[in-house]
Amino acid sequence: MQALGKAQGAISIQNVGKIYDPGGVNVVAVETCSMDIQAGEFAVIVGPSGCGKTTLLNAIAGFDTITQGEIYLDGQLIASPTTKLSPGADRMVVFQNGALFPWKTVLDNITYGPVIQGAMAKSQALEAARELLKRLGLSGLENRYPEELSSGYQRRVEIIRALINNPRVLLLDEPFRGMDAVSKSVMHEFLLELFDTSRCTMFFITHDLDEAIFLGDVVYIMTTRPAMVKKVLRVDLPRPRDHRALGTEKYLELKRQTLEAVHEEALKAFRAGEKELA
Amino acid sequence: MDAGECALPGTSTGGYVMVLRLKEWFGNPEFWRKVLGLLLFLGIWYVLTAVLTLPRFDKIPDPVSVLREWFGTQPVYGRSIFTKLYWLDVIYSVLRTYSAFALAVVLGVSLGLVMGWSRVFFDYSFPLVEILRPMPPLSWIPLAVLILPGVEIAVVYVTFIAAFFATVLNTLLGVHSIDEAYFRAAKCLGSKPKDIFVHVVVPGALPFIFTGLQIAMGVAWMSLVAGEIISGQRGLGYAIYEGYSLFQYEQVVAGMFTLGLLGFGSSAGIRAVGFRLMAWQARKRGM
Amino acid sequence: MTTTKVENRLCSPLILHRAKRFLNIRTLRGIVSLIGFVVLWQLVVVFKVPYLHNLPYPAEVAETGMQTLGKKGYWLNWGISLKRIFAGFIIAQLVGIPLGLAMGTSRVIKDLTFPAFEMLRPIPPIAWIPLAILFWPTPEMSIYFLTFIGAFFIVVINVLQGVTNIPVNLKRAAASLGAKPSDIFWKIMVPGSLPSIITGMTVGMGVTWNVLIAAEMIAGRGGLGRMTWEAYTNNALPTIIIGMISIGAAGYLCSSLIRALGDVAMPWKKRF
Numbered sequence: 146m147q148a149l150g151k152a153q154g155a156i157s158i159q160n161v162g163k164i165y166d167p168g169g170v171n172v173v174a175v176e177t178c179s180m181d182i183q184a185g186e187f188a189v190i191v192g193p194s195g196c197g198k199t200t201l202l203n204a205i206a207g208f209d210t211i212t213q214g215e216i217y218l219d220g221q222l223i224a225s226p227t228t229k230l231s232p233g234a235d236r237m238v239v240f241q242n243g244a245l246f247p248w249k250t251v252l253d254n255i256t257y258g259p260v261i262q263g264a265m266a267k268s269q270a271l272e273a274a275r276e277l278l279k280r281l282g283l284s285g286l287e288n289r290y291p292e293e294l295s296s297g298y299q300r301r302v303e304i305i306r307a308l309i310n311n312p313r314v315l316l317l318d319e320p321f322r323g324m325d326a327v328s329k330s331v332m333h334e335f336l337l338e339l340f341d342t343s344r345c346t347m348f349f350i351t352h353d354l355d356e357a358i359f360l361g362d363v364v365y366i367m368t369t370r371p372a373m374v375k376k377v378l379r380v381d382l383p384r385p386r387d388h389r390a391l392g393t394e395k396y397l398e399l400k401r402q403t404l405e406a407v408h409e410e411a412l413k414a415f416r417a418g419e420k421e422l423a
Numbered sequence: 424m425d426a427g428e429c430a431l432p433g434t435s436t437g438g439y440v441m442v443l444r445l446k447e448w449f450g451n452p453e454f455w456r457k458v459l460g461l462l463l464f465l466g467i468w469y470v471l472t473a474v475l476t477l478p479r480f481d482k483i484p485d486p487v488s489v490l491r492e493w494f495g496t497q498p499v500y501g502r503s504i505f506t507k508l509y510w511l512d513v514i515y516s517v518l519r520t521y522s523a524f525a526l527a528v529v530l531g532v533s534l535g536l537v538m539g540w541s542r543v544f545f546d547y548s549f550p551l552v553e554i555l556r557p558m559p560p561l562s563w564i565p566l567a568v569l570i571l572p573g574v575e576i577a578v579v580y581v582t583f584i585a586a587f588f589a590t591v592l593n594t595l596l597g598v599h600s601i602d603e604a605y606f607r608a609a610k611c612l613g614s615k616p617k618d619i620f621v622h623v624v625v626p627g628a629l630p631f632i633f634t635g636l637q638i639a640m641g642v643a644w645m646s647l648v649a650g651e652i653i654s655g656q657r658g659l660g661y662a663i664y665e666g667y668s669l670f671q672y673e674q675v676v677a678g679m680f681t682l683g684l685l686g687f688g689s690s691a692g693i694r695a696v697g698f699r700l701m702a703w704q705a706r707k708r709g710m
Numbered sequence: 711m712t713t714t715k716v717e718n719r720l721c722s723p724l725i726l727h728r729a730k731r732f733l734n735i736r737t738l739r740g741i742v743s744l745i746g747f748v749v750l751w752q753l754v755v756v757f758k759v760p761y762l763h764n765l766p767y768p769a770e771v772a773e774t775g776m777q778t779l780g781k782k783g784y785w786l787n788w789g790i791s792l793k794r795i796f797a798g799f800i801i802a803q804l805v806g807i808p809l810g811l812a813m814g815t816s817r818v819i820k821d822l823t824f825p826a827f828e829m830l831r832p833i834p835p836i837a838w839i840p841l842a843i844l845f846w847p848t849p850e851m852s853i854y855f856l857t858f859i860g861a862f863f864i865v866v867i868n869v870l871q872g873v874t875n876i877p878v879n880l881k882r883a884a885a886s887l888g889a890k891p892s893d894i895f896w897k898i899m900v901p902g903s904l905p906s907i908i909t910g911m912t913v914g915m916g917v918t919w920n921v922l923i924a925a926e927m928i929a930g931r932g933g934l935g936r937m938t939w940e941a942y943t944n945n946a947l948p949t950i951i952i953g954m955i956s957i958g959a960a961g962y963l964c965s966s967l968i969r970a971l972g973d974v975a976m977p978w979k980k981r982f
Contacts, residue, residue, distance in 0.1 A: 206607075206611065207610075208607055231610065232607065232610040232611045233610075233611065233613060234611065234612060234613040236611070237611050237612075238607065238608065238611050240604045240607070240608060242602075242604065243604075244602070244604040244605055244607070244608035246605065246608075246609075246622070246623070246626070247703050247704075248626035248627070248629070248701070248703045249622075249626075249703075257612055257622070258612035258613055261612060261613055261614055261615075261618050261622075262612075262613035290702075290703040291703075292703060292704070306612075307611075310612065310613070453817070453821055456818060456821030456822055457821050457822075457824060457825050458825075459821075459822060460821055460822035460823055460824060460825045460826060461825035461826065461829075463822065463826075464825065464826035464829075479845050479846070479847070480845075482844045482845065483841065483844065483845060542736075543739070546735075546736045546739035546740055546743075547739050547740070547742070547743040548743065549740065550740035550741075550743060550744055551743055551744065551747055554744075554958070555958075557916075557958040557959075557961045557962045557965070558954050558955070558957060558958035558961075559919050559920040559923045559957060559958075559961065560920060561920055561923045561924045561927065561935075562923050562935070562938060562953065562954045562957045562958070563954065564927070564942075565927075565938055565939060565941065565942030565950045565953075566947070566950050566951065566954065568942070569764065569942065569945065569947060569950070570761055570762065570764050570765060571761060572761055585920075641832075642920075644834050645834040645835065645836060645917075645920065645921075646920075647834075648834045648836045648837050649834075649836045649924040649928075652836065652839070652924075652928060653924075653927065653928065659837075660836075660837070663837055663840055664840060666840070667840030667843070667844070672840075672841075672844065675840050675841060676841070678837065679833045679837045679838070679841070680829075680833070682832075682833055682834055682837050683829065683830070683831075683832035683833040684832070686832040686833075686834065687832040690832075
């Protein structure tokens, strides 16, 4: 996982809309959503549960189509009502409930991508994976199965599995949801360390505003369904960041600016009876 | 935090552990209750058949005479674990069941995997499978005997059919049970369809497949016995029926229990193989 | 889930939509394969494929089928088989469900009964036939007994599993709300194990059918199994096939009944 030489991974989302059709009744998940994410930027998408954030992620990853608008990756069209680019290693995903293959060891999980793509020979990949685990303080886990690890370890392994493929974009769908505060802060520092080294574009979804401001360069606040960009916040806290940043005046100021907007949407979602999409 | 290795007990420690375990067993009230339950069952059986000789129970042999026949060196009716005849029947039954089972596994798992994997294939094959499946395997016997060359093949065929459908269904369920996220992750990681089949579909469906195999084994034994009774060509089913028609009822009961043991052993064997192959499940830690 | 009405061009009338859904490519493929199966059958007989050419032509089977459907005796056989299935099945539920609940609730009862239970369970129900004939005064009763055996063990195992799988917290919540042990049994354990009871019934039904057919073939008088067996002894192949199809249909009907029962008994479980 090297630092990318040329800045790559700029995502341009233009007037994207998505309408589902369950049971013959149209459901508008996303409506005229537009974002411009620079290469190497850490973008965080915040919004109440079930508002359509995952739909955007699925569209970028290539899991689902959009019914309106276009999405460009480094100038190349990857999604429109008529086109869809199949999922690939340039847009790696870290899933909400974890998708480490339970039947493979940690090492096999991590080396799976490079080996199957033919990018590295098996022995090479194993070396690289071991090095990586050692560097990140996770040696000793190599021959364990995911089910034997705590969720914190599982998540980290999954992030490593994604990043070892040198993706242009890393898409994370509420990866730390449901973790306790202590584990979460460990995860944050872990992720930021990797981000600082690789400078891979991050597309991070969460409903936690603190997490968003702490991690991101830019925060997009979404409305409840149908999802639209309600407010954009530029986070100019200096990098590298650590937990001390959470106490600074600057941080609190940023939070103050966005708190009202997020709270308002949360109430709307609650009143609309959104079921928590657990 | 370094996830260290767990130390395997050496031979001396292992022996000590065994003694501890045995002590645990014998000291446990649960264990003694189970022994009591078993003795009660045998006792009631004995009393009903040998002592009280109630009107209908008198024809049923009592446990003592059954054991005498089954494990005796000089069986009155010529069949015990010490006679060649007994083992001949066992071998016949086992060979038939296992060969039918093996064929059913190979064809059933393959079909189930392909059906779960390819929607087109599923659409074409599922209606056929669903129409043929509810037909009880044993209802195939008349047709099979008349069409196929030889009764032996007919019996194996019927056993095969029973095991086959059970395997296909469970394999199918297994493939469908795999979380969509694993497929997506595999695609992101650059897998081609062949890779997804080998690295996601097969391992993911394995737990269900093994449950299906155990069920298939049980069903295979059931069908085999019926087939043997009806076709009359040696084997345990035949032995049971012969015992019945010759009034040698101890044979009947001994045969029944032999079947039970074989069936139980076969399923346990499959479970053991399953544990081996699915090591990732066995090592689940309780958190 | 909030839904938003979108403009006219995206709305479609519900009925047309549902019709389109049914006549899609997937059901068409199924129909094609069924037709293909019949065609293949015909070809196999016409081209004298070894062994399989002894099969009757599909047309013959269809004709015999139409004739049989008109005979009163045929429907009588249906009644006889169904009566036997339900008799043995219901008795298995009446004995098995309480036993399973008892075994699941009381450790003592489980330890006492489990050894005998586990010893008898692996014995294939069909192996019980000689003993059943020996013991019961009439063949009819021995058949009821056999169908009972077929379903009994499955029911008990499933109920046992269901009871043990009830989350401890449900029982605790009930206790803290003031429930007596008997309340907990009737209001938590019984409904909580209903899904497993229904599963046990569904699986048990399949096995019981198998046993019934074997029992009828070997020892019964009347019934669909017997009818098929008699056709066998008369070498009447078309009737054998009709018999097989009838048995399959009857089995499917019974399983559907159980499924419907399950839906009624457990309105809180959505059917997907």
